[in-house]
Amino acid sequence: xxxxxxxxVLGTVLAFAGEAIAGxxxxxxxxxxxFVRSEKAVALDGILANLGPDGALDHNASAGVVIASPxxxxxNYLYTxxxxxxxxxxxxVDEFIGGNQALQSHIDDYITAQAILQTxxxxxxxxxxxxxxxxxxxxxxxxxxNGAWGRPQRDGPALRAITLMNYINYxxxxxxxxxxxxxxxxxxxxxxNYVGQYWNQTGFDLWEEVSGSSFFTIQNQWRALxxxxxxxxxxxxxxxxxDSQAPEVLCFLQSFWNGQYVVSNxxxxxxxxxxxxxxxxxxxxxxxxxxxxxxxxFQPCNSKTLSNLKGLTDSFRGIYAINSGVKNGSAxxxxxxxxxxxxxxxxxxxxxxxxxxxxxxxxxxxxxxASLTIDSLSLPFFQDIYPDATSGTFQAxxxxxxxxxxxxxxxxxxxxxxxxxxxxxxxxxxxSEQYSRENGTSLSAYDLTWSFASFVTMAERRAGYFPAPxxxxxxxxxxxxxxxxxxxxxxxxxxxxxxxxxxxxxxxNVLFRVNATTYFGExxxxxGNDSALGNFNVANADALNPGNYTSERPLWYxxxxxxxxxxxxxxxxxxxxxxxxxxxxxxxxxxxPECGTPQGTAAQExxxxxxxxxxxxxxxxxxxxxxTASAGASSSATR
Numbered sequence: 001x002x003x004x005x006x007x008x009v010l011g012t013v014l015a016f017a018g019e020a021i022a023g024x025x026x027x028x029x030x031x032x033x034x035f036v037r038s039e040k041a042v043a044l045d046g047i048l049a050n051l052g053p054d055g056a057l058d059h060n061a062s063a064g065v066v067i068a069s070p071x072x073x074x075x076n077y078l079y080t081x082x083x084x085x086x087x088x089x090x091x092x093v094d095e096f097i098g099g100n101q102a103l104q105s106h107i108d109d110y111i112t113a114q115a116i117l118q119t120x121x122x123x124x125x126x127x128x129x130x131x132x133x134x135x136x137x138x139x140x141x142x143x144x145x146n147g148a149w150g151r152p153q154r155d156g157p158a159l160r161a162i163t164l165m166n167y168i169n170y171x172x173x174x175x176x177x178x179x180x181x182x183x184x185x186x187x188x189x190x191x192x193n194y195v196g197q198y199w200n201q202t203g204f205d206l207w208e209e210v211s212g213s214s215f216f217t218i219q220n221q222w223r224a225l226x227x228x229x230x231x232x233x234x235x236x237x238x239x240x241x242x243d244s245q246a247p248e249v250l251c252f253l254q255s256f257w258n259g260q261y262v263v264s265n266x267x268x269x270x271x272x273x274x275x276x277x278x279x280x281x282x283x284x285x286x287x288x289x290x291x292x293x294x295x296x297x298f299q300p301c302n303s304k305t306l307s308n309l310k311g312l313t314d315s316f317r318g319i320y321a322i323n324s325g326v327k328n329g330s331a332x333x334x335x336x337x338x339x340x341x342x343x344x345x346x347x348x349x350x351x352x353x354x355x356x357x358x359x360x361x362x363x364x365x366x367x368x369x370a371s372l373t374i375d376s377l378s379l380p381f382f383q384d385i386y387p388d389a390t391s392g393t394f395q396a397x398x399x400x401x402x403x404x405x406x407x408x409x410x411x412x413x414x415x416x417x418x419x420x421x422x423x424x425x426x427x428x429x430x431x432s433e434q435y436s437r438e439n440g441t442s443l444s445a446y447d448l449t450w451s452f453a454s455f456v457t458m459a460e461r462r463a464g465y466f467p468a469p470x471x472x473x474x475x476x477x478x479x480x481x482x483x484x485x486x487x488x489x490x491x492x493x494x495x496x497x498x499x500x501x502x503x504x505x506x507x508x509n510v511l512f513r514v515n516a517t518t519y520f521g522e523x524x525x526x527x528g529n530d531s532a533l534g535n536f537n538v539a540n541a542d543a544l545n546p547g548n549y550t551s552e553r554p555l556w557y558x559x560x561x562x563x564x565x566x567x568x569x570x571x572x573x574x575x576x577x578x579x580x581x582x583x584x585x586x587x588x589x590x591x592x593p594e595c596g597t598p599q600g601t602a603a604q605e606x607x608x609x610x611x612x613x614x615x616x617x618x619x620x621x622x623x624x625x626x627x628t629a630s631a632g633a634s635s636s637a638t639r
Contacts, residue, residue, distance in 0.1 A: 032415060035422050040459040042429045044095070046452035047088055051106055052113075052140065057447060061140035064109030069433070069445035077445045079137045079145065082117075082156030083206060084450045085110070087285070090163040091453040094460070094467050097170050107167060114160060115187050115497035116142050121507075121532050123542045124152045126561035128507045129599060130491045133157045133194040134203060146534060148523045148543035148575075150204035155217040157191035158224035159285070164188050165224075165231045166467070172234050181235050186494035189239065192228040193489025195221045196241025199249055200484045205265055206278055207336055211547050212268030215256045219282035219298060222249040226475035241487035243476070248485050250296055251478035257304060261311035264337070275315040276337040277351040279308055280358050284457075287361045289368055290469035296478055300361035303378035309358065310381040320347060320437040322424075329384035331355075331416025333424075333435070343444050346434040350454040352417050357454070359414035360461035363407055370396040372403060382406065385413045418458065431455060506595035507561035508602050514544065514572050516608035517554040521577025524556040524608075528570030532562055538581055541573055564595040572606070576613050584610035 050070065052061030057070040059078055066085040069077035089110050096103040118127055122144040125131025134152030138145055164184050171180035199221045205214040225239075225246035232239040256262045256279075263274030283300045291299035298305050313331075315338045317323055323332040333347035334355050340346075366372040373393045374382050382389035386409040394403040424440035425431065431451035432442040460466070493499035516524050525541035527534040534540030544556035562568055569589050574582040586609045593602050 032419060032422065036418065036459050036462060039422075039425070039429055040456055043431065043452040043455040043459075046431065046447055047092065047449055047456070048106070050447065050449045050452075053109075059140060062113060062142050064106070064111070064113030065140050065142060066110070066449055067140050068450070069448045071445040071447075075445055077448070078140060080140050080142075081137045083136065083153065083159055085114075086156065086159035086163045088449050088453045090159070090166065091456050093163055093167050093170075095456065097166070097467070098460075098465065111164065111167075111184060111187065112498035113142060114164075115494040115499035118187065118190055119493050119499050120144055121561060122146075123149075123558070123560065125509060125559060126507050126532075127190070127491045127493065128505070129509050129561060130190070130194045130197055130489050131509060131559065131561065133191060133491075134198065136204070136208065146525075146540050146542050148525075150208040150211065151545070152198075152203045153206070153208065153217075154195075154198055154201070154203040155206055155214070155220055157194040158217070158220040161188045161191035161195070161224045162220065162227060162285075164191075165227050166470070168231055168235070169468075177235075181237070183494070183496045185231075185235055185237060186492065187497055188228070188231070189237070190489075190491050190494065192224060192239050193241055193487075193491060195224050196239075196245045196487040197489045198486070199245060200252070200486060202267055206281070210265045210268050210270045212265050212270070213252075213255075214278060215253070215262050215264045215276075216278040216282040216285070218249060218253050218256070220285050222246060222253060222297065222475070223286040223470075223472070225249060226472065227470050230471045230474060241489060244487050245485060247476045247478050248483055250475065251482035253298070254296060254478065255482075261308040262298070262304070272337060272339050273315065275312045277312065277334060277348075277354060278336075280312065280351070280354045284354060284357050284361055286472065287466075288469050288472035289364055289466045291365060291472045293365060293369070293373065295472070297472060297475070299365065299472070300358045301365040301372070303373075303375050305358070306362070306378040306381040309355065310384065313355065316347070319345075322347070322437060322440050329413070331413060331420055333420055333437070333440075334417070335434075335437075343434055344437070346437045346443055348434050349421055349431050349451045350433075350448070352421055353451075353454040353458045356414045356417035357458040357461050359410055359417075360458070361466075363410055363414075364461065364464065364466050366403075366407060367396070372406065374406075382409075385409045414462070418462065421455075506564045508564045508592050508595070508597045509559055509561050509599050510590070510592060511557060511559050511600075511603040512544070512570075512590075513555055513557045513603070513605040514608055515554055515606070516556055516572065516574070517612070518546075518549075518556075518574070519577075519613055522613050523575045525573040525575060526558055526560075526570055527573060528568050530562060530566075530568050532560055533568065533570055538573055544572075562590075562592045564592055564597070567591045572608060572610075574608075574610075574613055582611045582613060584608065586610070 049056040050067045052058045052065040053063040058067055061067050065080045066088050068081055068084050071077045092103050122132050122135040123146055124135040134154050136151055136153040168180045168184050202212050204211050206216050225242040228239045229242040262279035264276030264278040283298050283305050287300055293301040316332050316334055319338055320333050326332050334352040335347045371393055374389055374391050379391055386406050396403045424435045426442050430447050432446045433444040433448045435442055493501055495501050524544040527536050527541035542558055544558045546556050548555045567589055571584045571588055590604050
């Protein structure tokens, strides 16, 4: 169910008197309250239009599949992402529990689709080792995508587990306890086991550009494990990795804090300030109305979170034309990170809405606790929007109290971000991915499902409606010294939910490496005589990763699950910048070892043998499509 707090009355406070956007609004704006109410309905309809099998814009997607956007050209987002889908369905689960019973069939379709998806072998691996769960995206008919991409992405399993556990909590309290145990929990435990086993390995961030450790990913992995421990007990099940790994994940989460703000990606060669909306999307994803504002998990009301929010918003004040002249303490358009160059680097609707949602979340937490504390770390944030703010703890009390004044100022500030979105939405109220840094025109993928979902959740929080607490305080504290531990998981198809029974096959994870000097725009693929290798069809070849590429050792690599005790034939292929292919002039074979071979022990290293490409840019580098994974990276994998 939704919980409504006293913060709902603050939703009537109207922000935005014109100064928050230089030059004023494009059109005379409606009252902000009526805008939010009407746009929420548009956003919910937008989600359903992008949901298979009956969505108006779903492009024949399979039942329960969420397409990222109907856009098929510049950019082509006609895929389903595990992360985007989980966040979208989390929104629908909340709406369903809040009373929209018509959504249950969509949730049930999603459960079946994800059970099937877990069994689809892909370039990240297969279900037998768990590694395939880290694959970020698939075609909308639930088949593998082999193209070059930033993989693995380790946030998807955690987010899917969280979404399904929220639904399990509803089922367990109703008359559907058995369905929770037999149908939904098997999907969840696969994902929780993946988190427990692979949380301390690097992967790509939620923007699919940076290979390293991501704050957003680690924060959601922590929530998944803590919530997983509770849900397992509710269902009379076990999740040993939840209990053993959650404290270590929480310990590692502290590594992102630099004393002033969250450095959103660490353990990476990427040179950025560290300001990134990933550090805002994380706290709203793990938000707990009963969360500890002084805890180590970076709840929205936490002083570190608020200090980080000030640093993030300030980093965008001077870089967008539409933010020109906006004073400190007023809302501004927010993008992914200030150094962004995708589509020339623009504000995103979902990022701007995320800031508003985080502030409404914090208000909800203060209202429930009937107090808020300002310390030296959060004081600059509060003074920006409430100049009379001082350090101290302020109790909710009579009308006109300092507590009420501060909360009202925060609400007004949050409304300013919503007003920016209102100003720049097109006449049909559709929400795209981005809006122009110069004039606010909608850009990139249209009808972005994640944008729609972000509006729905923001609107609920603004109205003072919050999901029931999920138990963040139940998690064990972080140890004084972090350890890079791991818990090896077991994985099985969730057949009761509709997954095919593929448990009788055995695969071995093999690392292939090839030394191949490439030029900007080139990529290296691998294909062979097994379905995992595309059956020698270059259109289904597996992309290798240039993450370890250097000029001294131009190494491309691929981890892939192959059938045990079989000999496979394979070759490497170069894809040129113009889309053409160059093939090796040798035939290669590899004897896959026996079933049960320990992970990380089967490997093959080769050197490219065959014709080489010619540079179109005049410089040699690893021209990958993996965002910033390598020096010569293009941005074609960014979204």
